[in-house]
Amino acid sequence: MTRRSLATAVLAAAATAGTGAHAGPPPPARGKERIALLVYPGFTALDLFGPHNMLSGLLPEKLDLVARTPEPVTTDTGVKILPSATFADIAPGLDVLFVPGGTKGTLAAMQDDATRAFVARHGETARYVTSVCTGSLILGAAGLLRGYRATSHWVTREILPEFGAEPVEARVVVDRNRVTGAGVSAGLDLGLTLVGLLRDPGYAQRVQLVAEYDPHPPFDAGTPAKAPADVTADMRAMFAPFAAEARKVAQALK
Amino acid sequence: MTRRSLATAVLAAAATAGTGAHAGPPPPARGKERIALLVYPGFTALDLFGPHNMLSGLLPEKLDLVARTPEPVTTDTGVKILPSATFADIAPGLDVLFVPGGTKGTLAAMQDDATRAFVARHGETARYVTSVCTGSLILGAAGLLRGYRATSHWVTREILPEFGAEPVEARVVVDRNRVTGAGVSAGLDLGLTLVGLLRDPGYAQRVQLVAEYDPHPPFDAGTPAKAPADVTADMRAMFAPFAAEARKVAQALK
Numbered sequence: 001m002t003r004r005s006l007a008t009a010v011l012a013a014a015a016t017a018g019t020g021a022h023a024g025p026p027p028p029a030r031g032k033e034r035i036a037l038l039v040y041p042g043f044t045a046l047d048l049f050g051p052h053n054m055l056s057g058l059l060p061e062k063l064d065l066v067a068r069t070p071e072p073v074t075t076d077t078g079v080k081i082l083p084s085a086t087f088a089d090i091a092p093g094l095d096v097l098f099v100p101g102g103t104k105g106t107l108a109a110m111q112d113d114a115t116r117a118f119v120a121r122h123g124e125t126a127r128y129v130t131s132v133c134t135g136s137l138i139l140g141a142a143g144l145l146r147g148y149r150a151t152s153h154w155v156t157r158e159i160l161p162e163f164g165a166e167p168v169e170a171r172v173v174v175d176r177n178r179v180t181g182a183g184v185s186a187g188l189d190l191g192l193t194l195v196g197l198l199r200d201p202g203y204a205q206r207v208q209l210v211a212e213y214d215p216h217p218p219f220d221a222g223t224p225a226k227a228p229a230d231v232t233a234d235m236r237a238m239f240a241p242f243a244a245e246a247r248k249v250a251q252a253l254k
Numbered sequence: 255m256t257r258r259s260l261a262t263a264v265l266a267a268a269a270t271a272g273t274g275a276h277a278g279p280p281p282p283a284r285g286k287e288r289i290a291l292l293v294y295p296g297f298t299a300l301d302l303f304g305p306h307n308m309l310s311g312l313l314p315e316k317l318d319l320v321a322r323t324p325e326p327v328t329t330d331t332g333v334k335i336l337p338s339a340t341f342a343d344i345a346p347g348l349d350v351l352f353v354p355g356g357t358k359g360t361l362a363a364m365q366d367d368a369t370r371a372f373v374a375r376h377g378e379t380a381r382y383v384t385s386v387c388t389g390s391l392i393l394g395a396a397g398l399l400r401g402y403r404a405t406s407h408w409v410t411r412e413i414l415p416e417f418g419a420e421p422v423e424a425r426v427v428v429d430r431n432r433v434t435g436a437g438v439s440a441g442l443d444l445g446l447t448l449v450g451l452l453r454d455p456g457y458a459q460r461v462q463l464v465a466e467y468d469p470h471p472p473f474d475a476g477t478p479a480k481a482p483a484d485v486t487a488d489m490r491a492m493f494a495p496f497a498a499e500a501r502k503v504a505q506a507l508k
Binding site: 224227234 | 298299300303304306307310317319326331332333334335336338387407408425426436437438439440442443446447450455456458459460462463464465466467468469470471472473475476477478480481482484485486488489
């Protein structure tokens with residue numbers, strides 16, 4: 001992603017749109033953060049675009065979608081997204097390394113040497129090492145969760161001990177510089193948490209207001225404990241084969 | 255998007271992953287819905303990927319990202335996304351027509367004849383005509399909100415009367431077959447609302463549990479009323495030029 005495209009990010013675009021450069025306050029100062037969000041075949045788009053939205057509010061110096069190769073990456077629902085960088089383009093010392101989750105594609109990424117090496121290498125030098133959903137399994141596979149408290153999608157949370165991590169049932173878990181989120185939609189909470197850590201609560205509140213992040217889910221079935229028993233039983237059964245396969249992959253990587 | 259890529263959507267992928275086709279229950283039945291989500295230069299990715307995630311849970315027959323041309327579409331933060339269809343590919347009688355918002359790009363889309371004509375044409379025959387954020391300005395520009403109650407991002411909600419709509423301060427507004435959401439992150443609530451309307455509450459609860467949609471924002475500044483006064487004043491001032499420009503565009507289209 002270029003400086004130019006970042007300069008058109010939501011906040012600045014709005015501040016400078018249309019009625020002349022002198023109407024309204026000056027656009028906010030550009031940030032100095034360098035951020036890399038991993039994309040890989042089969043990742044879940046919302047895992048990524050929740051954090052991406054909040055982190056874009058920093059107007060960071062770099063906010064890359066980084067993939068192993070420059071070709072379009074296809075998500076688990078068939079959306080094709082172009083990476084802005086490949087592994088070789090990313091310099092060490094990131095402010096944020098982020099890894100989204102998925103299902104089959106995540107298991108493949110865990111077993112891909114180049115992907116694991118990239119995540120391990122940048123995990124050593126990044127200021128914050130972060131994930132949403134089953135992305136924490138990739139952090140674990142790269143050896144980055146040993147001795148850390150962490151979370152994951154409820155389907156895979158109990159697999160984290162295979163990587164030496166202590167599983168925590170929470171929306172977002174911050175343990176030193178490891179920041180992990182629960183399933184899929186937890187990326188919005190994780191992204192806003194990161195904005196607060198990288199800047200300050202006042203800045204995070206501004207980003208929250210721009211995203212109008214005042215959630216009102218029309219149903220209250222967002223966790224296995226809150227959902228009706230039959231809903232939870234159905235989804236547990238549906239994901240049991242995936243959870244078993246994920247555990248097998250984790251054990252084989254030890 | 256092909257049948258094949260849909261068959262690998264989250265639910266089905268998880269149900270059939272790894273440990274053999276006979277482990278666990280059969281994957282859920284594929285839906286019959288045909289859904290088109292508009293993408294245009296400068297749209298906001300999270301506006302789209304909230305609804306997209308929830309609607310993907312229907313495993314619909316078609317879930318297209320539709321653009322005027324087949325080239326990659328660049329979001330307001332520089333992400334390049336490949337459309338799966340162009341305007342000519344979409345047959346009438348959609349189950350859901352969805353329009354995301356943005357800032358400058360949304361004003362350009364409102365003024366683009368081909369985009370307005372596409373939205374107006376499918377708005378006449380779609381089962382649900384929907385938007386998130388400033389996407390409702392595009393619905394309005396296409397003449398689809400005349401006489402309807404609707405919402406938008408808080409920055410632009412009071413512009414809706416320019417299109418003959420009655421603005422409502424709510425997360426999601428359902429008026430007959432018009433379903434509009436508030437700013438950016440309201441797409442998750444809108445998407446889940448649509449899943450409930452297209453299927454039933456039990457199905458929507460299953461989709462909510464898979465997305466682990468149990469939001470816990472780390473701050474409580476998601477609306478102008480909830481945010482600290484200085485935060486709201488800052489953001490109102492920052493977006494005032496954009497709101498003024500959006501109103502001018504709306505008036506010029508009358």
